[in-house]
């Protein structure tokens with residue numbers, strides 16, 4: 325087969341341009357990305373071998389190797405892991421499969437300044453392409469374990485890349501960066517210097533569970549007659565979750581998070597849990613600081629990895645946490661599971677079920693702690709993930725009260741600061757028995773609703789709920805600390821009943837008086853409306869439409885319709 329020259333997918337090209345003209349100040353991280361990919365490839369191969377899916381693969385000395393050649397100004401990261409087939413290289417390296425990419429690029433175009441851009445790049449995590457921050461040409465040679473032929477991919481990061489078959493590629497993948505010319509002003513960023521590589525690996529990749537070796541530079545090899553010096557292992561390979569808290573720095577935890585979470589930024593919170601007894605496990609979980617773009621898409625990849633005694637078993641392990649905590653990243657290492665454990669088995673395992681309940685409670689209690697100890701951090705968390713967490717009010721009855729306690733909502737009490745239900749209840753007026761809310765598409769839309777008039781006039785606080793999930797939980801939950809949650813758009817709400825007993829009599833009299841008109845209106849609007857009645861809920865608008873208590877509100881109807889129900 326001859327060499328093929330192919331075009332990058334549009335999105336891929338845009339990302340490459342971004343990398344080449346990168347505003348990202350910390351270029352060191354390209355090496356972390358390449359090592360992270362190599363480590364993933366070794367994990368995958370070991371797993372295939374365990375499952376007997378790759379009988380011909382060589383797993384005798386799985387490792388990562390880094391070669392620097394100062395004269396040629398090249399840096400190579402090599403692994404003997406799973407590798408890629410010819411087609412896979414084209415698919416995985418030439419395109420960007422992630423569904424959030426288009427959205428990301430759109431936001432990037434809108435980001436006004438370099439700081440905004442940098443933040444967005446960090447959020448996206450561009451993996452393999454980050455090599456182009458430091459190289460003007462990248463060559464990747466790979467052979468899928470068990471296959472006879474390899475593939476070479478080359479690109480200068482412009483519009484095209486080339487693909488060609490190679491006969492003699494070793495198993496696994498090597499990525500060679502042709503480094504950009506060194507900046508004589510700034511020796512600190514010379515990636516052709518072994519000390520620099522040592523430093524970066526130690527800083528970003530120390531916990532990687534495979535040995536990362538560096539060969540001594542050939543030009544610096546020992547003189548004649550001496551034994552050639554062997555490779556040097558750069559990382560300690562210690563699993564962070566198995567080490568005690570005081571042995572590990574925050575930075576080390578954060579680097580692990582970045583590797584697992586494919587995020588370039590620090591996590592918001594690190595959560596450790598060690599369970600001893602009949603079913604032993606260690607968990608190291610992270611709450612990210614930012615919600616990913618695809619959190620609410622069907623194919624969202626969760627971030628909790630399952631290990632069994634330090635051996636990576638699977639990514640995206642849905643049995644470990646409920647769906648409403650799908651944004652949590654981390655590692656769970658269980659001592660007593662079979663290495664062959666499957667997703668199906670995990671779903672039914674009694675111990676896993678217990679573990680999930682414990683981890684869920686631990687995550688929720690961590691958020692609760694944040695709420696009391698660090699308001700700002702809690703506010704960030706809720707802003708980013710509150711919408712997802714609220715799903716738990718419907719799907720996790722066991723923890724419903726806890727979730728209600730740590731939720732916060734926009735409210736008429738304050739223009740920008742959300743309130744907890746507890747604070748709402750504390751502010752309730754004398755004689756007010758219910759917690760009022762109104763759902764809608766936007767805060768402004770809700771505030772302009774005629775339903776709000778009477779509440780505004782009487783100074784009664786109303787929660788302003790704008791997420792689709794709000795209607796579902798508010799109905800399902802029903803009450804908080806004995807107070808009914810009531811939509812101001814549903815059923816009869818008699819705000820004056822408490823402080824004015826004569827109101828009822830007055831209304832009856834009026835209803836009699838207007839009976840003819842109301843009857844006529846009900847008849848005229850028969851097709852759209854069940855009944856026309858006098859109301860005390862309006863002060864300015866002449867009329868408004870209300871649903872019966874228990875009926876779907878218009879927004880909920882829309883949501884169900886959107887879900888195809």
Ligand code: ADP
Nearest residue numbers: 361362365407408416417450451452453497586
């Ligand atoms: P991510 O690691 O987040 O998936 P990358 O851009 O880093 O994104 O890599 C894209 C894909 O290319 C990986 O998911 C993997 O399938 C493949 N890949 C990259 N490097 C390697 C490697 N060293 N060995 C095997 N596959 C690799």
Ligand code: MG
Nearest residue numbers: 360361451452
């Ligand atoms: Mg990667």
